[in-house]
Amino acid sequence: MALSQVINVISTNNTKPTWSRQAILTWCNKCLNSDIQKIEDLCTGAAYCCLLDILFPDSVNLRKVKFISNQEIDYINNLIMLQQCFTKLKINKSIPIYKLVKGKFQDNYEFAIWFRLFYDANFTKMPDGYNATEKRNNQPLTKEQAQKIRRSRTATTLTPKLSVRRRSRTHEPTIEEPVLAIARGANRPHI
Template sequence: MASSNNVIGMMDSAYFVGRNELLSWINASLQLNLSRIEEVASGAVQCQMMDMTYPGAVPMHKVNFDARTEYDMIQNYKVLQDVFTKLKIDKHIEVNRLVKGRPLDNLEFLQWLKRYCESVNGGIMNENYNPLERRGKVCKERHFKASQKSSKSLQTYNSQNPGSGDKSGVPKMTGNKQKSRAVVVESDSSDEIQALSNEITELKVSVDLLEKERDYYFGKLRDIEILCQAPDLEHIPMVAAVKKVLYAADEGSALAEAQEILSANQ
């Protein structure tokens, strides 16, 4: 479990560690090649640092090392916050600032993280930890799933368009018959391309609408999260119950645990 060194004051020597030293620490520990502090904004690096410090405590299969959007980055920080909660680490994560990639905010968080990890392992790197293997396994699983989706899409297309497969066994045609056949094929292809083009346009419209809807509800959740983080509200039972639902890794038990919190304070 976490040590008692959770609270690190702003005047602690940890906050005087420079950017180059932090990047060297990360690159050496996780075998990366980062050159800017902003590159850790996705939260994946922080998750793996905790995975190295507490082997097995981080569900690495939930960490997205390819996160590019704020939504995907926030999912990484939810994993990290859940780990903090499990290890009883009293550290608030300023997610809304970190995902913006602001150098100072990410620098301060890394300074704290370095100080904390070293307080646990005494500054000694875990020689039995293979960062490439741990990271590579997650990336391979994601790429494998993506390949499966592509393969299924290709199989579906081929089943719907059998003419796109093997042409062996088709009798050859010459002269006017061949020209006539070419005109028919060209006409069919043109119609098919137009139909696919229309379908793509419709899908793009649907995706745009879904993204707007997602952003709308995500914005509502962020507003609720910010309200729950207010110092004068965070100790209220209802706020604690809401945060339990927001940060729960296991969606099935989150509601039941939140209800228990409310029942215990009635």
């Protein structure tokens, strides 16, 4: 789709269709081959980046999207990247970044409804051979899935290696032993 063909949508309380949260989640999960359970999980911005990539292939550099994170700063970066893509594509929508990253239902639900309107207005067909999971390098889209992955990674990297140090029969003093001996008064240097 060429930039001149972007259809901007305006959403007001009187004009927008109302989708239930379940309808929004079903739509997201179908499009992205994911398992998003809560509207609040959209606060990461990752799902929106992937959805925009479906509409306008390669408009978002998905390698720069932070999928595995629970930090607001990463969500902010994802949404800033999305806003930059909106500007480049001439999409007339200001993303309420600092409201969305808080993860509150109402803010994320309202933006999800707008995004669904925008998606429906601009979607013609799925790009040939498009695989949403492969496109995001099999990264998760929910905070819970990201936390599980992070926990499993840190569990494997932080597992302590136990090693038993045995003293040899001939004990060699460590650096600390002379210092301790001086502190106890032994081997005081003569002045």
